[in-house]
Amino acid sequence: ETGVTQSPTHLIKTRGQQVTLRCSSQSGHNTVSWYQQALGQGPQFIFQYYREEENGRGNFPPRFSGLQFPNYSSELNVNALELDDSALYLCASSLGAVKNSPLHFGNGTRLTVT
Amino acid sequence: GDSVTQMEGPVTLSEEAFLTINCTYTATGYPSLFWYVQYPGEGLQLLLKATKADDKGSNKGFEATYRKETTSFHLEKGSVQVSDSAVYFCALIPDYKLSFGAGTTVTVRA
Numbered sequence: 001e002t003g004v005t006q007s008p009t010h011l012i013k014t015r016g017q018q019v020t021l022r023c024s025s026q027s028g029h030n031t032v033s034w035y036q037q038a039l040g041q042g043p044q045f046i047f048q049y050y051r052e053e054e055n056g057r058g059n060f061p062p063r064f065s066g067l068q069f070p071n072y073s074s075e076l077n078v079n080a081l082e083l084d085d086s087a088l089y090l091c092a093s094s095l096g097a098v099k100n101s102p103l104h105f106g107n108g109t110r111l112t113v114t
Numbered sequence: 115g116d117s118v119t120q121m122e123g124p125v126t127l128s129e130e131a132f133l134t135i136n137c138t139y140t141a142t143g144y145p146s147l148f149w150y151v152q153y154p155g156e157g158l159q160l161l162l163k164a165t166k167a168d169d170k171g172s173n174k175g176f177e178a179t180y181r182k183e184t185t186s187f188h189l190e191k192g193s194v195q196v197s198d199s200a201v202y203f204c205a206l207i208p209d210y211k212l213s214f215g216a217g218t219t220v221t222v223r224a
Contacts, residue, residue: 004157033211042203042214043158056210090157103212105150105157 002027004093004106012112013081021076021109023091031055031096032074033103034066037088049074050096078111086113116141120204120215127194127222135189135218137178137204145206147171147180147187152201152217161189161202194222 005024013019025032031050035043045058049068063079072093078085088110092103121136139147146165150158162171167182176191187204199222204215 035212040217042205042216043212045211045213048210058211092158102160102163105159107155107157 004091004104006089006091006106006109008109009107010110010112012114015081015083015113017081018077018079019081019111021078021089021091021111023074023076023093023106025072025074025091025093026104029093029095029104030072031094031101032068032072033092033094034074034076035090035092036060037090037108038084039087043090046076081113083113086111116143116145116206116208116213118204118206118213118215120202121218122216124219124221127220129196129222129224130193131222133189133191133194133198133220135202135204135220137187137189137215139185139187139204139206141185141206141208143208145208147178148205148207148212149176149178149187149189150203150205150214152203154200158203194220196222196224198222 007022033048034046037043047057048055052068065077068074088108090108092105094101094103118139148163149161151161162173164171164180170179178189201217201219203217205212
């Protein structure tokens with residue numbers, strides 16, 4: 001069973017640039033959620049995709065957008081990067097968008113905005 | 115909205131000591147409760163969970179009981195090891211998104 005994999009592991013971007021982060025869900029999982037974890041804080045929910053549709057969104061501006069593909073892999077796109085976007089971005093997959101379906105997390109992408 | 119408050123760290127212990135990390139929650143409904151652990155340089159791993167009042171989650175010697183009357187889900191381990199050094203997050207899920215606490219850093223010394 002392949003777990004959740006994220007790429008790249010580290011990334012450095014300049015303020016104002018755009019970035020795309022990628023996530024491959026665990027085999028058999030059809031739901032992907034994205035979280036932002038700032039240094040020293042708990043992860044914050046960005047959004048969730050279920051069967052290629054956005055299923056819920058946290059308190060993040062529209063410049064954070066996403067996609068889910070037919071194979072259930074997903075992308076997180078961030079436009080017009082700001083210094084505060086520097087964080088660890090975590091992807092998690094699950095089977096179904098229900099509250100008792102355990103989330104399986106990847107190791108994250110560390111984004112640094114300079 | 116639904117939220118979690120957990121004990122601030124850092125916590126430093128000697129091997130074989132007793133560990134408790136306090137967690138309380140605020141929720142309008144009946145959330146499921148979780149403890150996640152994050153080892154250095156890694157993502158989050160589910161440590162244990164409880165889905166209803168009075169449920170006890172347990173794994174790797176860790177335990178936590180869902181207490182509706184005190185809105186708490188405290189994490190305990192009777193005898194910690196150096197390998198338990200990590201950041202521990204309490205979380206709840208009322209519907210589809212996890213809400214996490216700020217995390218508690220635990221360091222166990224040999």
